[in-house]
Amino acid sequence: MNENLNNWEAVIGLEIHVQLSTKSKLFSGASTNFGALPNTQACNIDLAMPGVLPVLNEEVLKMAIKLGTALNADINSPTSFARKNYFYPDSPKGYQISQMDKPIVEGGYLDIETESGTKRIGVTRAHLEEDAGKSLHDDFEGQSGIDLNRAGTPLLEIVSEPEISTPAEAVAYLKSIHSIIRYLAISDGNMAEGSMRCDANVSVRKKGDLELGTRTETKNVNSFRFVEKAIQYEIERQVHEIESGNTITQETRLYDSQNNTTRPMRSKEYANDYRYFPEPDLLPITLEKDFIESVINDMPEMPNEKKERFVSKFSLSNYDADLLAADKDIANYFEEVVKISDSPKLSTNWIMGELSALLNNENLNIKDSKVSSDKLGQLILRIEDATISGKIAKDIFEKMWISGKEVDEIIQDEGLEQVTDDKQIEAMIDEVIKSNPEQLEQYRSGKDRLFGFFVGQVMQASKGKANPKQVNDILKSKLEK
Amino acid sequence: MDLHKLSLKEQLEGLKKSEFTSVELTSHYLKRISKHDEKFNSFITVTEENALMQAKAADERYKKDKSLPLDGVPIAHKDIFCTKGVRTTCGSKMLSNFEAPYSSTVYTKLDEHGMVMLGKTNMDEFAMGSSNETSYFGPVSNPWDTEYVPGGSSGGSASCVSAELAPIATATDTGGSIRQPASLCGLTGIKPTYGRVSRYGMIAFASSLDQGGVVARSAEDAALILEGMSGHDPKDSTSLKLPSPDLTKNLKDSIQGMKIGLPKEFFEQDMPSYVEQSIQEAIETYKSLGAEIVEVSLKNINLSLPIYYIIAPAECSANLSRYDGVRYGYRCEDPKDIEDLYMRTREEGFGAEVKRRILIGTYALSAGFYDAYYLKAQKCRQLVANDFTNAFESVDVILSPTTPGTAFKAGEKSDDPTEMYLQDIFTIPANLAGLPGISIPCGEHGGLPLGMQLVGNSLQEDKLLQFAHSYQSNTDWHKKMPNI
Numbered sequence: 001m002n003e004n005l006n007n008w009e010a011v012i013g014l015e016i017h018v019q020l021s022t023k024s025k026l027f028s029g030a031s032t033n034f035g036a037l038p039n040t041q042a043c044n045i046d047l048a049m050p051g052v053l054p055v056l057n058e059e060v061l062k063m064a065i066k067l068g069t070a071l072n073a074d075i076n077s078p079t080s081f082a083r084k085n086y087f088y089p090d091s092p093k094g095y096q097i098s099q100m101d102k103p104i105v106e107g108g109y110l111d112i113e114t115e116s117g118t119k120r121i122g123v124t125r126a127h128l129e130e131d132a133g134k135s136l137h138d139d140f141e142g143q144s145g146i147d148l149n150r151a152g153t154p155l156l157e158i159v160s161e162p163e164i165s166t167p168a169e170a171v172a173y174l175k176s177i178h179s180i181i182r183y184l185a186i187s188d189g190n191m192a193e194g195s196m197r198c199d200a201n202v203s204v205r206k207k208g209d210l211e212l213g214t215r216t217e218t219k220n221v222n223s224f225r226f227v228e229k230a231i232q233y234e235i236e237r238q239v240h241e242i243e244s245g246n247t248i249t250q251e252t253r254l255y256d257s258q259n260n261t262t263r264p265m266r267s268k269e270y271a272n273d274y275r276y277f278p279e280p281d282l283l284p285i286t287l288e289k290d291f292i293e294s295v296i297n298d299m300p301e302m303p304n305e306k307k308e309r310f311v312s313k314f315s316l317s318n319y320d321a322d323l324l325a326a327d328k329d330i331a332n333y334f335e336e337v338v339k340i341s342d343s344p345k346l347s348t349n350w351i352m353g354e355l356s357a358l359l360n361n362e363n364l365n366i367k368d369s370k371v372s373s374d375k376l377g378q379l380i381l382r383i384e385d386a387t388i389s390g391k392i393a394k395d396i397f398e399k400m401w402i403s404g405k406e407v408d409e410i411i412q413d414e415g416l417e418q419v420t421d422d423k424q425i426e427a428m429i430d431e432v433i434k435s436n437p438e439q440l441e442q443y444r445s446g447k448d449r450l451f452g453f454f455v456g457q458v459m460q461a462s463k464g465k466a467n468p469k470q471v472n473d474i475l476k477s478k479l480e481k
Numbered sequence: 482m483d484l485h486k487l488s489l490k491e492q493l494e495g496l497k498k499s500e501f502t503s504v505e506l507t508s509h510y511l512k513r514i515s516k517h518d519e520k521f522n523s524f525i526t527v528t529e530e531n532a533l534m535q536a537k538a539a540d541e542r543y544k545k546d547k548s549l550p551l552d553g554v555p556i557a558h559k560d561i562f563c564t565k566g567v568r569t570t571c572g573s574k575m576l577s578n579f580e581a582p583y584s585s586t587v588y589t590k591l592d593e594h595g596m597v598m599l600g601k602t603n604m605d606e607f608a609m610g611s612s613n614e615t616s617y618f619g620p621v622s623n624p625w626d627t628e629y630v631p632g633g634s635s636g637g638s639a640s641c642v643s644a645e646l647a648p649i650a651t652a653t654d655t656g657g658s659i660r661q662p663a664s665l666c667g668l669t670g671i672k673p674t675y676g677r678v679s680r681y682g683m684i685a686f687a688s689s690l691d692q693g694g695v696v697a698r699s700a701e702d703a704a705l706i707l708e709g710m711s712g713h714d715p716k717d718s719t720s721l722k723l724p725s726p727d728l729t730k731n732l733k734d735s736i737q738g739m740k741i742g743l744p745k746e747f748f749e750q751d752m753p754s755y756v757e758q759s760i761q762e763a764i765e766t767y768k769s770l771g772a773e774i775v776e777v778s779l780k781n782i783n784l785s786l787p788i789y790y791i792i793a794p795a796e797c798s799a800n801l802s803r804y805d806g807v808r809y810g811y812r813c814e815d816p817k818d819i820e821d822l823y824m825r826t827r828e829e830g831f832g833a834e835v836k837r838r839i840l841i842g843t844y845a846l847s848a849g850f851y852d853a854y855y856l857k858a859q860k861c862r863q864l865v866a867n868d869f870t871n872a873f874e875s876v877d878v879i880l881s882p883t884t885p886g887t888a889f890k891a892g893e894k895s896d897d898p899t900e901m902y903l904q905d906i907f908t909i910p911a912n913l914a915g916l917p918g919i920s921i922p923c924g925e926h927g928g929l930p931l932g933m934q935l936v937g938n939s940l941q942e943d944k945l946l947q948f949a950h951s952y953q954s955n956t957d958w959h960k961k962m963p964n965i
Contacts, residue, residue, distance in 0.1 A: 047809075051680075053681050053716060083799050085802065087823055275847060277799070280688035280719075281685075281688050281718060
């Protein structure tokens, strides 16, 4: 597959399923906890016993209103449910309760950062629906098992406009949605556990063509990286097919992450005609203005608002502010550090640099950081007030990480306080000059590069504690003599 | 003593006064069932042991002076209401061995009122039919003449009350399934306003039309029990957020000066002269009781049958998808794969009428047909409802025959679905509009009873019962019982 991709452009739309973190299911009182023994969290309603009826968990309305507001979308009132009919063993009713004509969220957008700047992606709609159970094909010889624990778990399906052009944009959009749902605390967004799932609609066309190509829908893409790879694969596959004189079939495909390919699903695995009709067991829901407003008033500051505040209040770059604001926990940590250190730029560098390296090393979330925001703030404060140098600070930080001690305690115990006394520094410099007469001779005869040698010697003599700026100034004047 | 000759209200009073015990009353009915029901097949399951246990408990409560509102009175439940620990078949092979792990709200409420369940009554499969001939458990016969059908789908409930094998029975009505068998068996059958009685645990046929009610021997008996089974249920989202209505308070009030509407569209239709005559006599009776007769127009009423036969099958096509052989109920032998499991389970587990309606409904909802059928039917349904709203601006109730005639012979219409569907031509409109309707006996022809229907405005069950009681206080049609 080495066609000249430059002649082609992709048209991508994403359908993101977000599992809402309610305690109980969308239409029943059963628990939604992940990982329980099969069928222990499926009540009569989830099992679709004869005669049972759905009752809406109203918590999901609040969650959907928050998401809709964060996506700059309209909240539909009344909003109504519909039945989507298809037979599959893990769909116990033989239909899924979803939304068709009046989705709760409609017509929004999301701004994402791309290589060429900010891009606006339209959000067509977001609707509530229930999740299916799981079919277990490998556990029973010659038979399939059904686990209905997940059946009825609330989902919000967020459908984008086909306005995404590259795999990287798709990931940026997905990450942005991820960030929003985490901020709103409406889902844990855990892609590995399936709390956030992504289907990608992809088509390609020759650059400049107005007509859309035939699209495929790729399902089962369960990480940010796989979304990028699956879409890239699908673009290349489609271009290859077309350039080889074949046509694209409109079909649903499954992503195979092990081989990084997509393959068509068997036609049995999906139905063509879902025969949607309004769910007669649930009346349309009217959302009162007051209710919507009270939910909106209850919303936290969103990533984009936070980013703008970081730029204006802390004079951070767009890039830094975006990175910090994308994760609510990181953003909170950052603000706590700044409160103590009063140095936004240095705090950003430390969080994105040293801290994030150690967190990654140990696969820790920032919430579980072994150096609290208070302690990191103190450390940065000591750099700012010149008690320690940046280099020493890095050593101290590692010691703090391991021991859990305060920065001042380590400085005191190990005598790491920076030497800022001119007299002490002069004495050290004099000693160094005296012990290196040859280098002094060469320097004075024009070999400027040796200045660095002298700085190094002085720093070594001070065990790194001498204030580098003072060393520079004093050394220069002494060498010139 | 012929305890079964007492009205339900008299039975309740007798129990309260310790004239007899619930065990005596219950045993009396159980004996009648075992002696006579072979002829009628009105029960699918008789819960003798359980009934005697409940009766004993009721007697205990009476002794301790801690009795419940309907304590110790027997009742038969249509086999569409889930009852924990007792099989609930819905008249289908699909659920022939199904024991629900929970009880319906209707059963629970009446149980909490102290009522004793005699058993589960026969019905058309999944409540689809007007003759009780589609039941997997065999047809039910009409106690007035066993060669005739009792009507359906609540044929077992009507048959057993008419044969006095139970003083009263629950029933359900999607297009006439309470009122039509009540008419054909000489009983009082009431379908309340949609949302009055919880549908939780009542196996769904067509969710937007289904409504539970009762078949009884009088309006007074019906009022007592309907009151006990009504009321808001948080487990049913379509349940009205209203407390159970007081249906006995105004029961005996005069109807002097109230208005009865006669829809001219109904009376323009050809109907047998005996039907016309019975209805005319009923109208005269009402006039003599001080009611005013007004002609009204329900101009879209002729659309009712076609609307119904789009919406009901559409909803049932989805409601019945859960019977797939995976989790409970009938499963075919040795399925090859999942496809084969679905196909053969449903092919073997459902009867012809159920399959016919699933097919119609699936077709009506298919891509390309949805707008022309389902969506149009919903719009027309609103027109029918509007007609009623307009009519009720000028009248209190609307009177018509309940059925086009008396009961027909078994087998007479079972090969002609469209002829069978016409049975519900007078009853369906009330379901479409969600309005309460009652059928009360008002005549006979050839030894078979005939009923008239009163439809009331939304939530006016009390007024319907008042009209019915007023009529029954001045006529004897409801007192006639078949010789069995």
